[in-house]
Amino acid sequence: MSVTQGYAIVVHGGAGSPRAYDDGCERAAQRAVEELAISADALEAAIAAVVSMEDDGRFNAGSGSVLCLDGATVEMDASIMDTRGRLGAVACVQGVRNPVLLARAVAETPHWLLAGDGAARFAAAIGHPTHTTISDHQRQAHEKVVRELAGSVPAMPGISEEAKAFLRFWNYQTPLDLPAHAACDTVGAVVRGPDGHFAVALSTGGSAPSLLGRVGDTPIIGSGFYAGPEGAVAATGIGEQIVRHLLARTVYGWIEDGMPLEKALQRGVDLFDPKVPVGLIAVTRTEAAAHSNQDMPHARIVQP
Template sequence: MPAPTAIVVHGGAGNTRDNEDGCVLAAGLALAALQRGGDALDAAIAAVVSMEDDGRFNAGTGSVLCLDGQTIEMDASVMDTHGRLGCVACITQVRNPVLVARAVADGPHWLLAGDGATRFAHNSGHAPFCQPTGQARQAHARLVAQLGDKPQFARLWNYERALEDSGARACDTVGAVVRGADGHFAVASSTGGSAPSLLGRVGDTPIIGSGFYAGTGGAVAATGIGEQIVRHLLAYTVYQWIAAGTPLELALQRGVDLFDPAVAVGLIAVGKTGHAAVSNRPMPRAVVCQAA
């Protein structure tokens, strides 16, 4: 018997709920993908592409600028219960990193990074794109002013531009989890990275089991401080609880409770019978369900 479809979308732990309309639009586009005959992964990707194109989220066109004020490094991931898995890390100059991650899933590797990922994207027909939003430029200026003289960044600086030439901490991710009518699960995530960060920094978003996981028991996506999330293998840890029968919302709350309250973190998930979103910070979200 077909299962009811379920779609849960988030716009990043610590992001303003004022941007929730972007999540609602993304969830609606995911449902439309299912109604056109797409599978769970098609739907999850449709949602994330919408948020990458929105400009208000730290992903795709809205990605934060690195400390040098000119570089944008992005990560993305996709996974489903049909065996598809693809990720990109520190990719630059593309509009939709999640589409590149999807293309990686059809190749011989599961993860491409840096210049190799960017070349793969361009060779695969993903058009170059690098146009920081005014919001990203303003956030960068505020960040540099707040940092002042930070010895840790001066000592470890690894950009081509000198530190003195660089002109609210960002760690948001966008993500979607989907349960299709056929009972299969999928997850897709994308981020513009963290600020401040050194060149080449990778968080949890493209790391399987940390920022995302999908298995026969459900799909999970995490958002927050990647350096903390990876230490708990958060997505897979929560997935194991769900697969073992822990009620979905309780499993997500248990995952959030692993962290000090000072650490921003959020989770979304779908299981065989439920769906939930839990965070310790404001987190724009949307849920769409449809009976079989």
């Protein structure tokens, strides 16, 4: 890779999240800048941005992750990837602080993805910090879901038949009426470092409502995230739809073929029904951009 003088950072707070959260994205982007000044490492900068949003409490990630419908369980996914060969992810992990840092630790093992109890045991083995506190924000979001039970809106936007599957395969002790609320506000960051390397980091508290054990696109390489020699891409939205398009890798392929970044992101979003929340952020050698079909808090810092 050719050495460059500048850098580029783009972060998002999730498709469908309010733009009032832009300030959290701006803080996260600034944390990435501070990390670049220390390490000049694109991956560490992307992780620093995501850690900031995990700790914010408003985003559906880390300490702000949505509660499952039992009102007690939190299942989180996270992932990291860069062009130095580092790749790590966790899925359905419970009781840990900053799952993106756990994903980073997985990248140092012989594996790339750990899930569920195995991920929790790995966290304990390496002394990763625990986190079991439920905030008022999380409880309020859960109460909103409960109030909207028995609504007439499909369980997940764009998947009208999903309600039947929920009723048939529901794996909670409590019964299910058709829910109307879905959370998809994953957080993510993409970075081009001053040395020309690219990196991406993502974190999410999953979707609400969902079956216990549900995994979306966030920890799935090529779907929620991808980094290669020409750039880094992060997706947000309804994971069940995103994975069907291998969205991050598909958009990266267009970038690799020379398509202008704004056009590639627009084309990626246009693959989906407008009712399906979806957003993308990406950096290339010369560009940095964000695009979504819903409100999506985000921030961008480019140093030429």
